[in-house]
Amino acid sequence: MQRVTKLTVRFLSDKASRFVPKSGVYPKGYAVGGIHCGVKKDGTSFDLAILQNIHGKDASAAGVFTLNKFKAAPVQVSRKILKEKHGSGINSFVINSGNANAVTGSQGMKDAEDMVLVTDSVLENPTNSTLVMSTGVIGNNLPIDKILNGIPKLASDHLGNSHQNWIDCATAICTTDTFPKLVSKEFKIDDDTYTLAGLCKGAGMICPNMATLLGFFVTDAPVSPSALQQILKYAVDRSFNSITVDGDMSTNDTIVAMANGAAGGELIDNKSSSADRFARLQTEIVDFAQQLAHLVVRDGEGATKFITIKVKDALSYKDAKTIASSVANSSLFKTAMYGKDANWGRILCAIGYADVSTDKSVIPSKTSVKFVPVDGSEHLKLLVNGEPEKVDEERASEILQDEDLIIEIDLGTGGGQSADFWTCDLSHEYVTINGDYRS
Amino acid sequence: MQRVTKLTVRFLSDKASRFVPKSGVYPKGYAVGGIHCGVKKDGTSFDLAILQNIHGKDASAAGVFTLNKFKAAPVQVSRKILKEKHGSGINSFVINSGNANAVTGSQGMKDAEDMVLVTDSVLENPTNSTLVMSTGVIGNNLPIDKILNGIPKLASDHLGNSHQNWIDCATAICTTDTFPKLVSKEFKIDDDTYTLAGLCKGAGMICPNMATLLGFFVTDAPVSPSALQQILKYAVDRSFNSITVDGDMSTNDTIVAMANGAAGGELIDNKSSSADRFARLQTEIVDFAQQLAHLVVRDGEGATKFITIKVKDALSYKDAKTIASSVANSSLFKTAMYGKDANWGRILCAIGYADVSTDKSVIPSKTSVKFVPVDGSEHLKLLVNGEPEKVDEERASEILQDEDLIIEIDLGTGGGQSADFWTCDLSHEYVTINGDYRS
Numbered sequence: 001m002q003r004v005t006k007l008t009v010r011f012l013s014d015k016a017s018r019f020v021p022k023s024g025v026y027p028k029g030y031a032v033g034g035i036h037c038g039v040k041k042d043g044t045s046f047d048l049a050i051l052q053n054i055h056g057k058d059a060s061a062a063g064v065f066t067l068n069k070f071k072a073a074p075v076q077v078s079r080k081i082l083k084e085k086h087g088s089g090i091n092s093f094v095i096n097s098g099n100a101n102a103v104t105g106s107q108g109m110k111d112a113e114d115m116v117l118v119t120d121s122v123l124e125n126p127t128n129s130t131l132v133m134s135t136g137v138i139g140n141n142l143p144i145d146k147i148l149n150g151i152p153k154l155a156s157d158h159l160g161n162s163h164q165n166w167i168d169c170a171t172a173i174c175t176t177d178t179f180p181k182l183v184s185k186e187f188k189i190d191d192d193t194y195t196l197a198g199l200c201k202g203a204g205m206i207c208p209n210m211a212t213l214l215g216f217f218v219t220d221a222p223v224s225p226s227a228l229q230q231i232l233k234y235a236v237d238r239s240f241n242s243i244t245v246d247g248d249m250s251t252n253d254t255i256v257a258m259a260n261g262a263a264g265g266e267l268i269d270n271k272s273s274s275a276d277r278f279a280r281l282q283t284e285i286v287d288f289a290q291q292l293a294h295l296v297v298r299d300g301e302g303a304t305k306f307i308t309i310k311v312k313d314a315l316s317y318k319d320a321k322t323i324a325s326s327v328a329n330s331s332l333f334k335t336a337m338y339g340k341d342a343n344w345g346r347i348l349c350a351i352g353y354a355d356v357s358t359d360k361s362v363i364p365s366k367t368s369v370k371f372v373p374v375d376g377s378e379h380l381k382l383l384v385n386g387e388p389e390k391v392d393e394e395r396a397s398e399i400l401q402d403e404d405l406i407i408e409i410d411l412g413t414g415g416g417q418s419a420d421f422w423t424c425d426l427s428h429e430y431v432t433i434n435g436d437y438r439s
Numbered sequence: 440m441q442r443v444t445k446l447t448v449r450f451l452s453d454k455a456s457r458f459v460p461k462s463g464v465y466p467k468g469y470a471v472g473g474i475h476c477g478v479k480k481d482g483t484s485f486d487l488a489i490l491q492n493i494h495g496k497d498a499s500a501a502g503v504f505t506l507n508k509f510k511a512a513p514v515q516v517s518r519k520i521l522k523e524k525h526g527s528g529i530n531s532f533v534i535n536s537g538n539a540n541a542v543t544g545s546q547g548m549k550d551a552e553d554m555v556l557v558t559d560s561v562l563e564n565p566t567n568s569t570l571v572m573s574t575g576v577i578g579n580n581l582p583i584d585k586i587l588n589g590i591p592k593l594a595s596d597h598l599g600n601s602h603q604n605w606i607d608c609a610t611a612i613c614t615t616d617t618f619p620k621l622v623s624k625e626f627k628i629d630d631d632t633y634t635l636a637g638l639c640k641g642a643g644m645i646c647p648n649m650a651t652l653l654g655f656f657v658t659d660a661p662v663s664p665s666a667l668q669q670i671l672k673y674a675v676d677r678s679f680n681s682i683t684v685d686g687d688m689s690t691n692d693t694i695v696a697m698a699n700g701a702a703g704g705e706l707i708d709n710k711s712s713s714a715d716r717f718a719r720l721q722t723e724i725v726d727f728a729q730q731l732a733h734l735v736v737r738d739g740e741g742a743t744k745f746i747t748i749k750v751k752d753a754l755s756y757k758d759a760k761t762i763a764s765s766v767a768n769s770s771l772f773k774t775a776m777y778g779k780d781a782n783w784g785r786i787l788c789a790i791g792y793a794d795v796s797t798d799k800s801v802i803p804s805k806t807s808v809k810f811v812p813v814d815g816s817e818h819l820k821l822l823v824n825g826e827p828e829k830v831d832e833e834r835a836s837e838i839l840q841d842e843d844l845i846i847e848i849d850l851g852t853g854g855g856q857s858a859d860f861w862t863c864d865l866s867h868e869y870v871t872i873n874g875d876y877r878s
Binding site for chain 1: 506542822827
């Protein structure tokens with residue numbers, strides 16, 4: 001795991017100092033933490049994390065999982081538990097990094113079940129109160145003894161609700177990430193003040209329909225299991241399923257949520273009686289999920305740019321997202337962005353081959369494309385109604401110096417639907433990292 | 440066009456010496472050639488090619504074009520001519536490289552039409568007897584005067600049927616290719632001896648459903664236009680539409696065929712009366728098209744490996760091809776191959792997210808994967824019926840040293856359908872080339 005060592009060093013990077021919070025405000029009634037238990041071979045990097053509901057009452061939980069046919073053992077086990085308990089009475093998450101426990105046969109299933117069993121036992125939960133996640137290399141069995149020995153050690157001495165505990169937890173789920181991803185915020189619904197915290201890991205193998213993503217949101221708001229599931233699905237569609245790093249979908253992608261109600265107030269449900277509070281929470285969680293998902297793109301393997309693709313005036317949301325995704329996933333577009341090359345032909349090209357629903361979804365003579373600088377300076381038109389603009393290359397090059405860039409694609413169909421998608425560039429560093437992952 | 444200079448130098452590469460023929464056998468009744476007319480800015484690289492039927496009788500022609508919504512002007516013009524003439528009376532091809540004449544508005548259409556007009560005039564063809572192709576940068580208008588001045592010069596002094604003429608023609612359609620792609624062969628149908636020659640250009644932006652590919656096959660066999668179209672479509676599906684370099688589909692992809700009957704014999708048609716001769720020709724052309732398509736993969740931008748993905752025992756040909764394509768297009772898989780890393784988990788992962796037709800198309804517990812060395816030495820099993828094998832990493836690393844590799848995926852569905860797909864690795868060089876294409 002050569003990269004883990006690198007990771008530790010790279011934690012001191014510029015990105016880490018810009019995107020890792022120095023403090024936070026965390027939800028009531030949770031204890032979290034992370035330690036090194038021995039999965040990662042460098043002997044020091046954190047590789048085991050636990051999140052525990054300590055509010056004393058059962059929490060609600062929800063989950064969204066990979067669509068990959070080869071679902072890793074922890075994905076299969078967590079889905080089963082969540083389904084059997086209808087999202088009630090899930091009180092902890094246990095996560096290891098360094099090994100994905102994917103394509104590991106029957107031994108892998110037993111190992112994932114044992115992680116649940118031991119966590120429940122150590123935390124004095126009823127049976128099957130824990131969701132399990134793993135991330136890392138595919139196809140090797142877990143060093144399960146190290147993990148099962150690490151769980152009681154972590155639970156007894158290293159869980160808490162301090163900023164450092166949350167950082168430790170976020171660090172312990174990283175693999176090729178160059179910084180831990182943690183966001184927290186306070187918000188109000190009516191007169192009630194609630195808190196949200198979210199952690200995730202990303203880096204490579206990120207694409208729509210869930211990625212090598214592990215993530216969790218926890219809140220002290222009181223939310224019913226079915227409301228939490230509905231909000232999570234909606235938010236993930238508009239955040240983690242609208243980003244790409246390399247277009248690959250992993251066997252382990254999992255985003256889970258927990259709500260323990262420790263901050264009190266009236267239950268937020270998806271019934272009409274609590275429609276206002278439901279909508280309010282949904283807006284908060286979408287915004288929050290986007291913040292977290294953006295961190296994944298910023299830390300895409302080898303990424304030097306953060307690019308927002310805005311598709312406007314599509315016939316449908318699906319078309320808008322398909323087109324945005326097609327551009328965001330084009331290797332040619334992504335390498336051009338890395339090279340600061342205003343090769344907008346590649347954008348057009350990727351719009352043109354997107355697998356849209358109808359012949360009228362993309363009409364070349366109505367399509368316009370522009371660069372939108374994030375500093376508020378003037379837009380740069382590249383194509384207007386299918387006719388190329390005489391592009392000021394100097395200005396284009398100036399805009400492309402920035403780390404952040406917005407590309408706006410106006411399809412002019414009259415349908416009025418839009419979608420945003422976030423991506424990074426494809427760099428030499430990406431090839432270096434992924435050409436030598438396991439060594 | 441920095442890359443053009445590089446190209447000239449790189450023509451002396453190892454690949455060029457291995458894959459460029461020293462001699463050939465060429466079909467009767469054609470004159471071909473290439474020159475530098477001034478599109479490429481280095482002042483010397485060939486950038487204009489013509490192929491002319493000089494048999495004295497009208498030839499049959501066929502074409503397969505990009506599905507991209509933003510079809511380049513030459514694609515629109517060539518499709519129109521081919522359709523209007525029902526594949527009869529097409530007697531020449533004119534091609535420029537260095538500029539794709541794509542997304543160039545109404546001026547671009549006029550330029551493509553003018554290339555046809557001038558070529559027909561110079562070659563003394565009836566109106567609209569020429570198909571036009573362009574390849575290179577998108578979004579700039581052609582330096583049309585240079586091309587229109589180059590056509591008569593090329594036609595009067597540089598067309599012929601020597602090996603060098605064919606090499607010149609193949610060279611003049613290259614962009615980022617590191618070697619010209621030319622194949623020729625003689626074959627027999629009954630007692631008739633025919634000859635096939637094929638040229639193409641590839642490099643970047645190569646994916647299924649046509650790529651930045653220009654290619655043409657010409658033969659001296661007598662073939663009806665509808666038979667030629669049917670055979671071309673079938674052959675392209677199993678060759679140029681079964682390769683990938685970076686998964687991008689260009690605005691300019693065009694494969695055309697011409698048959699002038701100069702070698703005599705009975706007409707090959709797609710009627711039952713000539714079914715045997717039709718089948719025989721189709722087999723020859725499929726095999727031939729695969730040879731040419733493989734050269735495109737070998738010359739993929741930055742490619743160091745040539746990888747065959749063989750999917751067996753799928754429920755349908757479509758499933759087999761979808762799965763093979765998913766693996767072949769995975770950036771993570773391709774970078775692992777570049778790094779000589781036997782990370783077969785990434786293969787599984789890409790199988791698992793392929794967009795197959797039914798729930799029974801991929802059954803993890805029936806899926807097996809192995810490396811098949813091309814030197815005839817023993818296979819290396821990676822996964823058998825969904826359970827990972829204990830992989831001999833030393834042996835895996837040995838196999839991955841070879842330039843060529845076959846990956847065999849047995850889906851075990853009982854459906855018995857199979858498909859092959861060809862791809863290359865994703866290297867540092869790819870990023871370098873594409874990060875700085877236009878400079």
